[in-house]
Structures are given as C-alpha cells and as structure tokens.
Amino acid sequence: MDKNRQILIGSPIRQSCDILVNFISFLKNIVKKNLSINYFFIDDNDDVNSSNLLKNFSLESNDKVIIEKGDKIDNYIRTDNMHYWKENLIWKIAEYKNRIIDYTKKNHYDYLFLIDSDIMVHPKTLLSLINSNKDIISEIFWTRWQKDSGELPQVWVCDEYSFVNKERNEILSQDEFNKKYTDFIEKLKKPGVYEVGGLGACTLISKEAIEKGVNFNKIYNLSFWGEDRHFCIRAAALGLKLYVDTTYPAYHIYRKDNLEKIEEFKNKCICDINKSLYIDNFTRNFLKNFYSYDYNNINKFDVNKYLCSAYADKFNKDKNNIIKYILEKKLICNINILDINTDKININENKINIICKFQLENKSITEDSTKIFICNLQLNNQTMLIENINFTNNDNKPLFGYNILDLLEERIRINKDKKNKITLAMLIRNESGKFLERVLTHAAKYVDNVVILDDASEDNSVEICKKVFENMALTLVQNKKHGFNNEVILRKQLWEITASTNPDWILFLDADEIFEDRICKVIRELINQPNFDYYAFRLYDMWDENHYREDFYWKSHKYYRPFLIRYQPNFNYNWQEKPLHCGRIPENIFSLPGCICYVKLKHLGWSTKELRQSKYIRYLKADPEGKYGILEQYKSILDENPRLIKWE
Known part of the structure; x- marks a missing residue:
C-alpha cells in the first residue's frame, strides 16, 4: 500500500451517550499504518x-477533527425492538x-470512510478495506433488524433488500430460490x-468514485426506501461496482441490549491483534513440519507440539495413510509458503479459526507440480493447540485424496427430505x-396433525376444533x-405438548x-428438503377483509417472521421470558438454517372495530x-x- 494515504472518516451523529462513547473508543484504536486520518x-x-464527547475527542486527538452543527430537528424513535425512520x-x-x-472532494482526500455512529469497527478494518483496491466497499455487519428475527447483513444482491x-x-x-438465498448468506x-448490489453504514469510498459523482441525493423516480439504496443505484449507473469485505465483521449496537456484548467484541479485537504474530509463526511452523517430507527419509512429526491430545490420536490413525501415500508415490515435498493470511482469522471466546493459503512443490519420478492449497485450522483459544484441520485445493477437493476426520462431534441434525408431515400448533x-372455524377449515387442507391448547375457553371453541x-x-x-x-408460559406449554407428539414440521398459527x-x-415442496429448518413469512395486519394497514407503527408485512419450523429434538431451544409479546416459538430458532417464503399470511385479528x-x-x-411493546x-x-392498502 502506498504511504501516507489521506483518509477522511465521516459520520452524521445523533446518538445516545452510552453508544457514542464506544464508537469513539473504537475510532481511537483504528490501525493507522501508512495512513493520515x-x-x-x-x-x-x-x-x-x-x-x-465529540468536543473532547477533538481536543484529545492528534488528528484533525472537524465538527459542524446539524439541524437538530425531527423526532427519531428508537425502541428495544427496532428503529423508526x-x-x-x-x-x-x-x-x-x-x-x-x-x-472530501474539495480537500482532495484519497478515501472517505463513511460510518454510522452505532457501528463498532475492528482496528484492522480500514486497512483491510483500502487493501481491497475497490472504489466502493463496505465492511460487513450482522443485525437483528427486529428483536425476534435472525441476523441479516447490511448488504444485499439486488432491488431494495433481496438476497436472491x-x-x-x-x-x-x-x-x-432456497439455494440462491442460502448460498449468498x-x-x-x-x-x-x-x-x-447494495451496501451501507460502514463504507469506504475512493477519490475516483467521488469524482465520478456518487452521492446520496434522492432519485426522483425511485420509490426504494433509504438513502443508501439511492446511493448504490446511482453508483451502479455511473459504472461503479459495489463490494463487501467480510474479513473483520463490525459490531452493530442496534438496540440497547447489544451493549451487553460490546466488551466481548472489544476483547475479541484485542485478542486478534495480540495473537496475530503468534498465530502467524505457529501456522508457518506447523505447515512446514507437517508438509515437508522426502520419501527416502520421512521426517518425524511431533503431533503433541501442535495438536490437542484427542485430535492427535485421531490424526495418528490417518498419519499411516499419509506415510503410505508418500512412499507409494515416491514424493518429495518442500513447502513454499506463499501466504499465511492472518487477516482471515476469527477469534471468539473458545476457538480461533484460521484460513491460510500455501504452496507445495511436489516432485515425483513422473511429474513436477506447484499448486496452491487452502488450510483451515481451528485452535483452542486457551491451549493454542489445533483441534481441527481441513486441507483442500482451490477446487475444494480433499488434498491427497483424503480429509482428516473432524474431531468435534456435532449433535445429529434431522434433515429428512421425504414424507415429512406437518403438525399445526395453536x-x-x-x-x-370470530375466525376459528374459517382458519381451521383452511389449515385442514394442508396439515397432517393438529395440536390445540385451549386456555380455559368459556364458549364452544373446543367443540369447533373437534368438529x-x-x-x-x-x-x-x-x-x-x-x-x-x-x-410465555402458555407458549412453552404448547411447545412441549407439540414436541411430545414427535412432529416432523410444526406450523404455528394463531386463531x-x-x-x-x-x-x-x-407446502410439500417447502418441507421435503434437507437444507432448511424454518421458513419465515410476511404477516399482513388486515383492517378489514380487503385492506391491510401500513404506516409508521404498522408495517409488520415488511418483515419476515418464522411460522413453519422443522422440529430438531437434539437442539437446545431457548425462550424469550416475557409475559407479553414473547414470540410463539423459541428465540434462538435463527441459529438453525432457514429461508423466506413469499406466500402471504393474513392477520384478521384487527379487521373489525370491535376487535380493535x-x-x-x-x-x-x-x-x-x-414495557414489552410500543405504547x-x-x-x-x-x-x-x-x-x-388494498389486499392484492
């Protein structure tokens, strides 16, 4: 990278003090190697x-800090569930x-790094983005846009926010559709x-892109929501491509409870920086010892120096196959490490995951070859010993015709792809x-089994169900x-009753x-596949039989929520312990693989004046x-x- 790149970090800021203090703290720790910020x-x-806080940062910083006043108008509402723009x-x-x-343009900066004030970036993020040599690139972050939804990225493929x-x-x-969706995520x-196709909130923009005319002006004949959409479409129209870097995922404090894990993210960043050099040397030494051999004199490999004991035992079983292969092929291998890319490293509380590329020079009687291989290592964060290894070539094929067995035994996931049945839980x-008979009669057309929990009804609801x-x-x-x-007690009770029937898939509907x-x-196409464990749908709040409501507080149909899930008996389900608005299914369902479905769901519970x-x-x-909802x-x-809006 050229020396002394001129970088402007910019941010419009309207932020609570407890979030902003963290934002500033992370800015202070950005690695500035060969950068003028x-x-x-x-x-x-x-x-x-x-x-x-901004004034103090300006006074304490050795770098130039410009602060201009905003308009301070408009009421920006942020709740525990979501933001309202x-x-x-x-x-x-x-x-x-x-x-x-x-x-940025007037002062001839090389890059502008635009970042929202609730985004906490890894210290190496800016260097990584600049090293990508892209005109427009964002660092990725993942957000639960609604509290009861799964984490999604702030980048997308096309249109307003499509991943397909x-x-x-x-x-x-x-x-x-499922495959394209999953492949992208x-x-x-x-x-x-x-x-x-779209990005925002944590974006590096080059001088070249700015000179071409990128900006956030509203495109008058475009109805897409949000200024980032208009920026991205204008950039594409100007011939600029958009990219995302996933090397150092940022941390998004989207709601107050995200502050609970900010220390964990800080520690991860610190750990990452401090361990990079050690991991680099460790990996180089491991690869050199593991893959440098001569069939005339195979080097002894001290597995205990690099591998945890349980994995060393499994590795030694494969070691005989490796030696046999080397002897049969009369291989001589001198390792030439092209790249140990410790930028591609993920450190959490328990594990360190490393992806590194290296080059082998294989010499045999019949051929000489030089190939690049990929090594996936998983280290224990405490012992710094390898717990899992996977070697592949660029075609993702096992190296030398084998893969070392995984040490970690995963709990069995049910993924039956034929003859699945649906259990309705209500x-x-x-x-x-009201709507009970109509709803049940319709559901009876496509479900196989039914579980009903009646909460002490005083009418003939039970008789309707039986009929x-x-x-x-x-x-x-x-x-x-x-x-x-x-x-939450009732929802958990319904769950336990349904689980006791050993269902394949559970459809959770209200009456x-x-x-x-x-x-x-x-429906049969959705459930008879091995890849997904839940489907999320859009729910429309009907204000009468033919119209749904859409305004500042009523836009549930703009989001996807899970209603249909595959039951996984070996998964530890957790619930949101709230007496109201707790969700009808466990809150950690999003840890499982899922997908969205475009079939719409009508919510008739608001459709008469009496019900409202x-x-x-x-x-x-x-x-x-x-306390539990929005007053x-x-x-x-x-x-x-x-x-x-009229229902179509």
Missing part, C-alpha cells in the same frame, strides 16, 4: 453529553452525508471480498364467533384456569391467521408503560383514519 462529524445530537429524517441524513462527500439474484422475468422454484460468513381462548378435525389426528389439551396474563390459498401448492377496541383495552391494561402503537390502534 482526519475526522468530519456533523453533530445532530439532542443530548449535550453526546456533543461534549421518517421520510424527511432519511433525506436530512442524506444531505449530511453529501456535505461530508463535498468536503435472478434474470428479468425469470421464475424460480422454491428449491432454486453462507458466502458472507466466510472471510473474503465479494461483489454485491393456542386458543374464546374464539367462537373440523374429526377425521384427523388431534391432540387437544384444556387448561382449567386461564393463564393469558403470562403468555385469527390464515394463509393465501397457494400455500396448499407449495378489545385489543386496545387489553394491551393498555397488560402493558400500561409500553404509541397501542394508542394508534383506534386511529379513525389509518392508511389502508
């Missing part, structure tokens, strides 16, 4: 303590970012640089006269005393939720301070003129 902050804080606030932030771009690329007018089967979990209470499922396997449990004042008819056509009035009273009584949303239930 200045800072440009737009102070839009409504907290004087946050403004003071109003349209005018988005374009105010866009104007701030453009102001930073203009400053397809040709115009191309129709994908569910299997094809799994690729981003591996260290590397990848081309993407919690009910006093649903007669609809008279010709189907039905497990029905009736509580003598209702317990809906503590929802006022009904799928589109096309669920009947795709009833829920309004119930939520304000159960959660008067908005403003409760109050908006009775809005007289909500924005309604």
Whole structure:
C-alpha cells in the first residue's frame, strides 16, 4: 500500500451517550499504518453529553477533527425492538452525508470512510478495506433488524433488500430460490471480498468514485426506501461496482441490549491483534513440519507440539495413510509458503479459526507440480493447540485424496427430505364467533396433525376444533384456569405438548391467521428438503377483509417472521421470558438454517372495530408503560383514519 494515504472518516451523529462513547473508543484504536486520518462529524445530537464527547475527542486527538452543527430537528424513535425512520429524517441524513462527500472532494482526500455512529469497527478494518483496491466497499455487519428475527447483513444482491439474484422475468422454484438465498448468506460468513448490489453504514469510498459523482441525493423516480439504496443505484449507473469485505465483521449496537456484548467484541479485537504474530509463526511452523517430507527419509512429526491430545490420536490413525501415500508415490515435498493470511482469522471466546493459503512443490519420478492449497485450522483459544484441520485445493477437493476426520462431534441434525408431515400448533381462548372455524377449515387442507391448547375457553371453541378435525389426528389439551396474563408460559406449554407428539414440521398459527390459498401448492415442496429448518413469512395486519394497514407503527408485512419450523429434538431451544409479546416459538430458532417464503399470511385479528377496541383495552391494561411493546402503537390502534392498502 502506498504511504501516507489521506483518509477522511465521516459520520452524521445523533446518538445516545452510552453508544457514542464506544464508537469513539473504537475510532481511537483504528490501525493507522501508512495512513493520515482526519475526522468530519456533523453533530445532530439532542443530548449535550453526546456533543461534549465529540468536543473532547477533538481536543484529545492528534488528528484533525472537524465538527459542524446539524439541524437538530425531527423526532427519531428508537425502541428495544427496532428503529423508526421518517421520510424527511432519511433525506436530512442524506444531505449530511453529501456535505461530508463535498468536503472530501474539495480537500482532495484519497478515501472517505463513511460510518454510522452505532457501528463498532475492528482496528484492522480500514486497512483491510483500502487493501481491497475497490472504489466502493463496505465492511460487513450482522443485525437483528427486529428483536425476534435472525441476523441479516447490511448488504444485499439486488432491488431494495433481496438476497436472491435472478434474470428479468425469470421464475424460480422454491428449491432454486432456497439455494440462491442460502448460498449468498453462507458466502458472507466466510472471510473474503465479494461483489454485491447494495451496501451501507460502514463504507469506504475512493477519490475516483467521488469524482465520478456518487452521492446520496434522492432519485426522483425511485420509490426504494433509504438513502443508501439511492446511493448504490446511482453508483451502479455511473459504472461503479459495489463490494463487501467480510474479513473483520463490525459490531452493530442496534438496540440497547447489544451493549451487553460490546466488551466481548472489544476483547475479541484485542485478542486478534495480540495473537496475530503468534498465530502467524505457529501456522508457518506447523505447515512446514507437517508438509515437508522426502520419501527416502520421512521426517518425524511431533503431533503433541501442535495438536490437542484427542485430535492427535485421531490424526495418528490417518498419519499411516499419509506415510503410505508418500512412499507409494515416491514424493518429495518442500513447502513454499506463499501466504499465511492472518487477516482471515476469527477469534471468539473458545476457538480461533484460521484460513491460510500455501504452496507445495511436489516432485515425483513422473511429474513436477506447484499448486496452491487452502488450510483451515481451528485452535483452542486457551491451549493454542489445533483441534481441527481441513486441507483442500482451490477446487475444494480433499488434498491427497483424503480429509482428516473432524474431531468435534456435532449433535445429529434431522434433515429428512421425504414424507415429512406437518403438525399445526395453536393456542386458543374464546374464539367462537370470530375466525376459528374459517382458519381451521383452511389449515385442514394442508396439515397432517393438529395440536390445540385451549386456555380455559368459556364458549364452544373446543367443540369447533373437534368438529373440523374429526377425521384427523388431534391432540387437544384444556387448561382449567386461564393463564393469558403470562403468555410465555402458555407458549412453552404448547411447545412441549407439540414436541411430545414427535412432529416432523410444526406450523404455528394463531386463531385469527390464515394463509393465501397457494400455500396448499407449495407446502410439500417447502418441507421435503434437507437444507432448511424454518421458513419465515410476511404477516399482513388486515383492517378489514380487503385492506391491510401500513404506516409508521404498522408495517409488520415488511418483515419476515418464522411460522413453519422443522422440529430438531437434539437442539437446545431457548425462550424469550416475557409475559407479553414473547414470540410463539423459541428465540434462538435463527441459529438453525432457514429461508423466506413469499406466500402471504393474513392477520384478521384487527379487521373489525370491535376487535380493535378489545385489543386496545387489553394491551393498555397488560402493558400500561409500553414495557414489552410500543405504547404509541397501542394508542394508534383506534386511529379513525389509518392508511389502508388494498389486499392484492
């Protein structure tokens, strides 16, 4: 890398003090090798303590720090669940970012590093991004955009936020869609640089890109939400490609409870920096000893010096095969290490994962060859001994025709891909006269088994269930005393009852939720596959039979939530212990592989004035301070003129 690159780090800042202090701390620790760094902050804080943090940073820093005042208007709402961005606030932030771009251009910086103030970056991030030699590249971070959703990246393939690329007018089967979706997500979990269609929040922009005219102005004939979409589309139109670097994932403090793991991320960064040199030498020595041999005099390899005892035993069983192969082929191998890339290293509390490339010079009687191989090492973070090794070539084929057996024994995952059955699991209470019979009759068309937990209904809800499922396997449990004042207890009870029936797949529906008819056509394709353990769907809050609500507080249909899951008996499920809005399934379901499905789900529970009035009273009584939900949303239930969109 050229010396003395001029870098401007820019950020519009409206941030709480406890998050901002961490943001500044991570900025101070950025590795500045051969870099000259200045800072440009737009102070839009409504907290004087946050403004003071920026001033103190400016006074203490040896680098130039520019602080300009923002407008300090608009009410930005952040809850424990998600952030709420109003349209005018988005374009105010866009104007701030453009102001930073203009400053970068006028002062001839080589790069602008635009970063949101709730993103904590690894000390090596900036160097890694610059070394990629890309005009526009973001470091990846993963976020639960909703508290009860899985982690997703801030980069995407195309359109507004799609992870699946397809040709115009191309129709994908569910299997094809699933594969493309999974391939993209799994690729981003591996260290590397990848081309993407959209990015933001932690982005390096080159002088060349800025001179071509990239900016965050609104594209007038584009309805996509968010200034980053407009930036990315404009960049593509200017002939610039977008990339993501996954080498040093950043940490996103999206909600307050993310602060709980900030120390863990800090320690990881410190550990990474301190151990890099040791790991480099360790890996070089291991590879040199392991792969330097001559068939006339095979070197002894001291496994105990590098491998943990349990793995050494397994390795020694393979060692005989290695020696046999070397003798049969009369191989002479002198290792030439081209690259031990400790940039591609992931350190957590227990394990160190390293990916390194090296070159072997294989000489035999019949051929001489030079090839590049990839070594995946897993070290124990405490003993610094290898617990797992995997060697492959560039084609991902096992080296020398074998792979060393994995030491770690994974718990068995059920992945039956044929003849799976669906069990409907539903919690009910006093649903007669509402939607129960309609919902159950529709579900009976595509489910195989049914589990109903009745929470002490005082009407004929139970009789309706028995009538609809008279010709189907039905497990029905009736509580003598209702317990809906503590929802998580009921949800866990339903789960345990359903699990006791040894289900293949479980569909969790409430008594006022009904799928589109096309669920009947795709459901078997969804469940009879080995790759995914849950499917997430969009839920539409219907305000009448033909319209759903969409406004500031009512946009559940813009997100995907899991309703259909494969039961894994060997997985340790955990629940969100809340008496209200706890979720109908375990909160760690997103640790399993999953996918989205485009079949829509109607939520009819808001579709009459009487139902809305009833829920309004119930939520304000159960959660008067908005501890478990959003108080403003409760109050908006009775809005007289909500924005309604026709159901298509």
